[in-house]
Amino acid sequence: MNHDDEPDPVARLRAADPAGNVEPRAGFADELVARTTGPDAEATGESASAADIAAQGTRRPRWQAIAAVAASVLLVGAAGYGLGATEGMKNIAGAGSPPASLQTGESSENRTDGAREPGIGAGAADQTITDSIYPSGVGRNSFSASGLSSTVGTAAAYAFDPNAGSIPEKLAPLAAALGVTSPAELREAGWSAGPQDGSAPNLTVSLDGMLSFYYQNPLINPWLCSDGAEACQPVGEAPSEEAAIGTLRSLLSASGRNPALFEFTSHRWEGSPTRTAEARPVIDGHRIDQAWSAEVAEAGVVSANGAVADVIGLGGYPVVSEQEGFERLSNPRFGGSMTLLPAAGRESADAPDEWVPPTEPPATPQVGASLPWPVHEVRIVSSRLGLASQWQPDGSVLVLPAYEFTDSDGGVWSVVAVDDSRLDFSSE
Helix, strand or coil: CCCCCCCCHHHHHHHHCCCCCCCCCCCHHHHHHHHHCCCCHHHHCCCCCHHHHHHCCCCCCHHHHHHHHHHHHCCCCCECCCCCCEECECCCCCCCECCCCCCCCCCCECCCCCCCCCCCCCCCCCHHHHHHHCCCCCCCEEEECCCCCCCCEEEEEEEEECCCCCHHHHHHHHHHHCCCCCCCEECCCEEEECCCCCCCCEEEEECCCCCEEEEECCCCCCCCCCCCCCCCCCCCCCCCHHHHHHHHHHHHHHCCCCHHHEEEEEEEECCCCCEEEEEEEEECCEECCCCEEEEEECCEEEEEEEECCEEEEEEEEEECCHHHHHHHCCCCCCCCEEEECCHHHHHHHHCCCCCCCCCCCCCCCCCCCCCCCCCEEEEEEEEEEEEEEEECCCCCEEEEEEEEEEECCCCEEEEECECHHHCCCCCC
C-alpha cells in the first residue's frame, strides 16, 4: 500500500501481467541451455544442464561476454539494431532512406534491413571486451575524414503533436478495429480501454509526447499456457507476410492514417507461430525511427504498438555543413554516438571462442612505465543528411535533421545537424 492507501502499483502491474503465473514446462531450461552451449551439444549428449550452469556461478565463456556486449552496443542510439534468425525481412515499399538516430538507450527500434531482438543497455562491466571488438561511441575515439562538404543549408524539422483533438476520440476507431468494445477511461498517466488483469483484450494510450499506444490480446496469445498446464507448446501457423502487413495496413487506416505514407516490413522468428509486421513513417524520403508494429497469429492480432499523435511540420531550420557535423562527433556537447555495429563486430560476437580461465593474476604495473590509453582510429568514408527523433526534457518528441556518418568498417555514427543558433544549450 502507498501513502494514499492505494494498492501498490508494482503489485498491480504484476497482477495485470498475463504471463505472471506461467511456469516453464519440464525440461525447458535444460533444452535451452543445450541449444546455447553449442550446435552439436544435443547430438553428442555433452550439453550442460541448467543445474550445471548454476553450479558454475558467474563463470561464463568469453564468447558469451562478447555477445552480451555486442547486444549492448546495438542500443546506444534511439534506433537499436539486433541480430537473429528471422524470415521474410522483405522491404515492401522501399521508398525511404534508413532512419538516423540521436539518443542513447531510449528505445529499441530497428532498421528495415535488420530484425529486432530484445537488448540491454551498455554498461561498464564488459568495457574491455567492447573495446577489443569495436568502439561503442562512449569511449576514446579519434575521427578522420576527407572530402566532406563545407556547404551549409536548411532542412525541415518536425514534431509529434499529442494535443490535436480528443484522445478518446483518437482511440475509439483503433479500439474498434482491434475488437476492444469497452469505453476508454483515464487511468494513471494514460487512457485505457478493456480490463488490465489479462482476462480480455486491452488498449492503452500513454500521455507521452507521441501518445504511444499498446494493445494486447491474451485470449489468442499462442505463447500463454492454460492454467495448470504442465507443458506449453505454442501451436498454430504464422500468417503470411502479405496477411500480417495487410492487418497492419488496416490498423493504420482505422486510425486515420494513410498507409501509402509508411514503409512496411515483416519478419518471423524461426519456429514462431506469429509474424510481426512493422510500418515506419516516411517523411521527405526518410524513414523515421518511430514505427507501428503488430504481432499477428492465426486468430488475429496478439499485440500492437505505435504512436497515435500526428507528425506536424515546424518549418525550415539552418543546418551545419557535413564538415562541421563531422567535427561534432568529437564535441562532448553533441554526444555523437555509434548507432549501428559494423559487420566486423557482428562476426566477432557470433564466433564461439572457448574461454580459458586464468591461472595467475595479471602482471604488476612497473614504475615509470607508459600508461595504456587506447584510442580507436575511426575513418569516416560517407555521410548523409536524414531525420531522427529526439525526446525533449518535457516529454515532447521532435524529428530533427541529423547527419549519419559511416566509417570504413561499416559502423554508423550520428549527430544533430541543426545549427548552434537554433539549439538551446541551457541545462534547465
